[in-house]
Amino acid sequence: MIKAFIDPDLILEFLMDKQPQSRESAKIFTLAERNEVKLLVSAQAFSNLYLILKQYASHEKVVEKLQLLTQLVEVGTLDQKAVLSALNSNFNNLIDGIQNYCVESNNVKVLITRRHKDYKNSGLSIMSPALFLEMV
Numbered sequence: 001m002i003k004a005f006i007d008p009d010l011i012l013e014f015l016m017d018k019q020p021q022s023r024e025s026a027k028i029f030t031l032a033e034r035n036e037v038k039l040l041v042s043a044q045a046f047s048n049l050y051l052i053l054k055q056y057a058s059h060e061k062v063v064e065k066l067q068l069l070t071q072l073v074e075v076g077t078l079d080q081k082a083v084l085s086a087l088n089s090n091f092n093n094l095i096d097g098i099q100n101y102c103v104e105s106n107n108v109k110v111l112i113t114r115r116h117k118d119y120k121n122s123g124l125s126i127m128s129p130a131l132f133l134e135m136v
Contacts, residue, residue, distance in 0.1 A: 001035070001036070001037060001038055002037045002038070002110065002135070002136055003037070003038040003039075003040060003108050003109075003110070004037060004038070004039060004040065004108065004110035004111070004112050004127075004132065005039075005040045005041065005042075005076070005099070005102075005103040005106075005108050005110065005111045005112065005124075006028065006039045006040070006041055006073070006112050007099070007111065007112060007113035007114070007115070008041065008042075008045040008048055008049055009113065009114065009115070010024075010025045010028070010112060010113065010114070010129060011025070011041065011045065011049060011069065012049065012052060012053075013025045014026055014028075014029055015049070015053065015065050015069070016053070016056070021114075021129075024129035024130060024133060025129060027129075027133055028112065028129060028132065028133065029072050031136060032072045032073065033071075033072055036136065037136055038074060039072060039073045039074065040073065040074050040075075040076045040103070040106055040108050041069075041073045041074075041075060041076065042075070042076050042078050042098075042099060042102045043075050043076070043077070043078055044078055044098065044099075044102075046066060046069075046075070049066060049069075050062055050063075050066060053065065053066075076102055076103070076105075076106040076108070077102075077105065077106060078098065078102045078105075079105060081101075081105060082098060082101035082102050082104070082105045083098060083101075085097070085101040085104075086098040086100065086101050089101070089121065090121045091118075091121055092118075093118060096115075096118045096119065099111075100119060100121075100122050100124065103124055104123070104124065108124075109124060109125055110124065110125045110127055110132070111124045111125070111126050111127070112127050112128070112129055112132045113126060113127075113128070114128060114129065116128070
């Protein structure tokens with residue numbers, strides 16, 4: 001089974017049903033629901049998702065969506081080594097660096113994102129949602 005880290009931006013597309021992008025995200029989450037792929041997300045993503053979604057819905061609705069999300073993803077660990085690696089890296093954006101090293105520290109090789117250019121310094125396999133769907 002393929003294990004991949006999914007960018008929180010793709011989770012937002014899915015949870016907010018941002019068309020047309022959410023179609024690909026929905027397909028990826030359907031694969032996870034069927035146990036055909038394993039998706040990983042950082043614990044940090046949950047707080048970020050909460051802050052964004054809370055602007056559009058009540059606390060209860062947002063928590064409900066995030067609880068459902070936990071059924072589709074595995075929450076990866078984020079440790080001091082990953083944070084220090086990001087702080088000492090060539091990433092222009094600390095959040096991207098932390099995400100990159102979170103993925104690496106959880107022994108995942110694939111990161112699904114639409115923002116390829118943000119990961120030019122990464123040793124991971126960076127895939128668009130479309131490319132990931134083709135691969136599986």
